[in-house]
Amino acid sequence: MIRDPQRHRPYGVAVIGGGPAGSATALTLCRLGVPDVLLVEAQDYQAVRLGESIPPETRQLLESLGVWRAFLSEGHEPALGSCSAWGSDEMGYNDFLYNPHGHGWHLDRRRFDAFLARTAAAAGAVVFLHTRCRAIESQGKQGFRIRLEGVEGPTEIQARFIVDATGSTARLARSLGAVRRCHDRLSYVAAFFNRTRDAFSRLTWLEAVEYGWWYSAMLPAGRVAVAVAGDSDSLKTKALHQPESWRLWLNRTRHLAGHLADCEQATESLYVRTAASFVLDRPSGPNWLAVGDAASAYDPISSQGIYKSLLEGLEAGHAIADGLSGKSRKLERYATSVADRFADYLRLRNHLYDLEQRWPRAPFWARRQARRSV
Ligand SMILES: Cc1cc2nc3c(=O)[nH]c(=O)nc-3n(C[C@H](O)[C@H](O)[C@H](O)COP(=O)(O)OP(=O)(O)OC[C@H]3O[C@@H](n4cnc5c(N)ncnc54)[C@H](O)[C@@H]3O)c2cc1C
Helix, strand or coil: CCCCCCCCCCEEEEEECCCHHHHHHHHHHHHCCCCCEEEECCCCCCCCCCCCEECCCHHHHHHHCCCHHHHHCCCCEEECEEEEECCCCCCEEEEHHHCCCCCEEECCHHHHHHHHHHHHHHCCCEEECCCEEEEEEECHHHCEEEEEEECCEEEEEEEEEEEECCHHHCHHHHHCCCCEEEEEEEEEEEEEEEECCCCCCCEEEEEEECCEEEEEEECCCCEEEEEEEECHHHHHHCCCCCHHHHHHHHHCCCCHHHHCCCEEECCCCCEEEEEEEEEECCCEECCEEECHHHCEECCHHHCCHHHHHHHHHHHHHHHHHHHHCCCCHHHHHHHHHHHHHHHHHHHHHHHHHHCCCCCCCCHHHHHHHHCCCC
16 A cells, blocks of 8 residues: 555545546536545546537537637537438438537547546646546545555545546446436447548438447547447347448448448447446435436437536536535535436437337337337
8 A cells, every 4th residue: 555645635525537527527626716626537548438529519618617718729620510311211411500609529539538637637636547446435524535546556545525427337426325227228339430531521420220320420630430329139139349240231321331431440440338328316415426427328319428527517516615615505406407407318319219210110219219208
């Protein structure tokens, strides 16, 4: 056990998880003058991170976080809207021309997440990278004892308040007794392509198929993200986890195959993820709260996950700052606002899946439409 009195001093707030939600929470706390904020991240932002499309409204949140100008200089790719073959064989278009916030963005996720963590550090947060939280133990009014494991080995720290920003594993909240109420679980298989020509659509492309949907988005540095989402059983039946079959089924799509005809797959590697839709039965409790995907996770089709994580980071930061100064109203409101937002999301998601009626007997669509009254 290594003890460095500077690094291992007691913290006011320990934020566990340096994705968009954790970094936005740490940054907000620092901007509000909360002392001794710690941000703990298991990785170093080098590994592939999926999830890249953010809507135009995200601009307001980046402005509220005080990072909008700096974000603009990070070189992410403008997203001008979307086009989709959904509910019909024909493509429909929905561009951001009339959106008062302008266009959206296709992010380089590693760069975006690293940028937010760096900004939190510059605002005063202590940031531990390559450090995983292994366990927490409540010490009543004193807060929590937190067991960490980093490159220097295991260590323990104390914090008055703890934030679970570990993403959809909600690892800490669940260890404190919160339960995930799960509404759906998608399997997602993605790959990256390189563009071979400069002129390429800046729209997000979406195409429904009998076994789920395909998606593509233009990324910075000449890259394109391409993915298929479906139920794990039907993706397995079609061997969509294997590069040759994945490519074969992509080539059979009506629109996306042609759209990607001039692109070359960057590597053979496929990235397989689970994307669950769930909300915690309680996203906060004495001296803790969960934020971002740890509190509730949305279907990637909504393209709202990152927006929601930044929004909740801002809300959580304000609520914790208030709570630490003896006021509890914002902390109490926080839980209601997570639940209300999830109910709104479910309504929109159900409406979207209801719009596709071409394959009423296909298990993927039948399952989603059977859940529309949830
Ligand atoms: C396949 C897929 C595609 C998606 N596409 C989109 C999209 O296009 N647009 C969109 O807005 N959203 C999308 N989403 C959702 C979006 O990625 C999430 O909503 C968003 O990343 C949530 O941010 P977060 O900070 O809550 O969690 P995460 O981004 O998951 O970050 C959690 C962080 O915690 C760290 N961590 C985990 N456990 C520990 C631990 N024990 N100790 C220390 N650190 C830990 C992880 O390393 C990670 O950095 C997608 C999701 C999936 C699964």
